[in-house]
Amino acid sequence: MRKTLLIAFFLLFQISFSKPMTETQKLAATCKIWGFLKYYHPNVADGSKNWDDQLFKILPKVEAAKTDLEFSNVIENWINSLGKVKAYKAEISNEEVDYFDKNFDLSWTQNTSLFSKSLCEKLKFIEQNKIQGKQYYVGEGIEFKNEVEYTEFNDKDKSFRLLALFRFWNYVEYFFPYKYQMDQNWDLTLIEFLPRTINPISQNDYYFSLKEFSAKLNDSHALFGARKLFDVFGWNFVPYDIKFIDNKAIVTGFKNESLSKINDVRIGDVITKVKGKTIEELIKENQKYAEGSNSAAILNNIEWAIFNDSTDNGEIEFVRNGKTAIKTINWYPYKDLKINHENKSEKYKFLENNIGYANLAVLTPDDVPAMMEQFKNSTAIIFDIRNYPQGTNFAIAEYLNPEPKNFVKSIDADLSSPGRYIWRKEDTPCGKINPDYYKGNVILLVNEKSKSHSEFTAMTLKVAPKVTVIGSQTAGTDGRNYRFEIIKGLWASFTTYGVFYPDKKEVQRIGIVPDIEIKPTILGIQQGRDEVLERAVLFAKNGK
Structure with a gap:
């Protein structure tokens, strides 16, 4: 009787101190734990589990949990089902390692305001006794591999949408060297975009959200692409090149000179409106979709969002020789532009x-x-x-x-502790002994x-x-640009090793x-x- 009362008191005590969790809170925490286990748990990071399937099975249980305590119990039971993690004693090395830790932070695993004490202890134990062999899901030099491939991406399936977001978010979380330089904290970006993944207001908005998500990296190497995104923005292109100056679009050259002549478009024409909207309005509307490390790069990358179209023609307002005029111009499929990328300029x-x-x-x-x-x-x-x-x-x-010079200092991912980077011991200098x-x-x-x-x-x-x-x-943006498929039909890229000046000052974004x-x-x-x-x-x- 006494034992029963104690158990009842303990359960009542726990319930009274448990807090409700929103769907976004639960899924954000699940995303982080799923990614952490993927790269740290010895029985997961070795590839012995179908990790996508594990996510699909745990999501209904996460959804059913109403409080932080119930959520922690779900996650703990899940971790227990993955098998025992053996404790090991790390070998002491005499080798000095110069770590770059500006991205490395697993302190969230000890958030007792969100997780139970026992769950925090489990996550800490896994961190301390992480996988000792090779990573199954990521290779040296950063290559995402061995992911389950699907014949198609079902964007109507909530679980598939979450899988795509969880993969993408964790790729960046652990393998983007410039994460610390983002304008917005990466955790907040996850929280911001989860609702548009859980309940997108439309199919178009879902793909727009992934493009915005990619732009949050503030990396000129970053890119998100999907056929359905171009279905919205359009597969037709203008036959001329554009540069944005003072919220105006100036024609600077031709993708196809003969097609540009047919449309009577000339170098120096200043386009002020497209289909009734000013260039300034269009830049403001579309800059959230343009990946770039700084404003100059964003403007350089925004042309497709403003000048691609799904129709064959449209109206523009332009200024030539001081006179403003309006006319209809044509857009063309890319193949019709017949762009010759051979550069015949003098060397x-x-x-x-x-x-x-x-x-x-x-x-x-x-x-x-x-x-x-x-x-x-x-x-x-x-x-x-x-x-x-x-x-x-x-x-x-x-x-x-006159002699060899150091010009760069680089960092590489430490795959033994994903999220951490290591300064290269030596980068190749440039130049040679040359008195002449x-x-x-x-x-x-x-x-x-x-x-x-x-x-x-x-x-x-x-x-x-x-x-x-x-x-x-x-x-x-400097360093390796790595392009990969998140899931069938969704492509992305970002920088995967970091480049700095010899004094370790940043080049990225600057x-x-x-x-x-x-x-x-x-x-x-x-x-x-x-x-x-x-x-x-x-x-x-x-x-x-």
């Missing part, structure tokens, strides 16, 4: 005043010796990196430096199209003597900061001028 040449110019979009490593021989007595060399280079950075650096190195001025041209390897190239060349960077803010900032103007584009190159030539002439 290198002399400009006025014995100034060398190299276009790194087309210059190859094999071209470098002949180019530097030709430029060895030039007054200055301008390297144009407003593009994606062809891997010439180390070859060029050998001619610019180039001694003239070196000028680097950069802008928002300087992204990833472009920025890495600028970092490589920037450490040489007498280097000046001219242009505007770069895309602010990009390469110009010594002399200059941006193209609407008038300059209309006059056919390259104002950034003009400024570089002026600097080469007078040093200022």
Whole structure:
């Protein structure tokens, strides 16, 4: 009798102190625990369980739990069913490891205001006795693998929608090196987007939410794609290139010149409205869908959201020669644009005043010796990196430096403790012992199209003597860009190892900061001028 009373008192005590949990709270916690177990629990991270199926089975039990205590009991029973975790004693290593821990935080597992004390203890024990072998779901260099593949993604099934979100969120949680630099805390992003996953107001809104979710990474490498997303924004493209300046869209070139002529679109035309909406309105409406590390990168990436369309034609308002006009223009399927990606620009040449110019979009490593021989007595060399280079950075650096130089410091994921990163012991320096190195001025041209390897190239060349960077803010993303399928038909990408300056200062989001900032103007584009190159030539002439 006494024992029965004690049990009843204990249960009453627990019930009186338990708190109700919302569906969002329960699912956010489930997402985090599911991901933690996936990469830490020895009997899960080894691939011996069908981890998607485990999620599908636990979700109804999570839904049925009404309080934090009931939720903790559900999770504890689930963990118990996964098998015993053996305690082990970690080997003491004499090797010094320089950890990068700005992303690494498992303190949430000890949140006693949300989890029971016993659940917290279980999660802590798993962390302390994590898997010791290879990860089944992620490989070296970061490769998501061995996920269950489905013949199709059923976006009408709540469990499948949750699985896609849980996979995506945890990929970023444990394997995105710049998570700490996001504008919004990643936990809050999960809470924000769960309701639109649980009960989307429409199929379109569901896919919009995933695009917004991807943009929250604040990473110019980030990307989310799905066929149904383009079904909304449209599969038809305009045949010309756009640059956004002062909330206006300026035509800067042609994807297909003949189709642009048919529509009487000319370089320098200033488009002020599309289908009755101002460019400023369209930027405000769509910038939440454009992935980018900074505002310059977002504007560079937003064109598709504004200028793609599902119809064949539409009305635009534009300004030409100071006069405003309205006309109907055509949109075309991508295949009809017949874009030739071959760049026939000159690889290198002399400009006025014995100034060398190299276009790194087309210059190859094999071209470098002949180019530097030709430029060895030039007054200055301008390297144009407003593009994606062809891997010439180390070859060029050998001619610019008197000795090897450190220009980068990198971090790699520690797969033994997912979420933690490690500073590389040594990154490859650039340059070599070269007493005959180039001694003239070196000028680097950069802008928002300087992204990833472009920025890495600028970092490589920037450490040489007498280097000046001219242009505007770069895309602010460096490191490996990894593209993967979240689940059938849903593609994403983001950066998976981190790149910093040798003093460990960030490049991500900041990009390469110009010594002399200059941006193209609407008038300059209309006059056919390259104002950034003009400024570089002026600097080469007078040093200022």
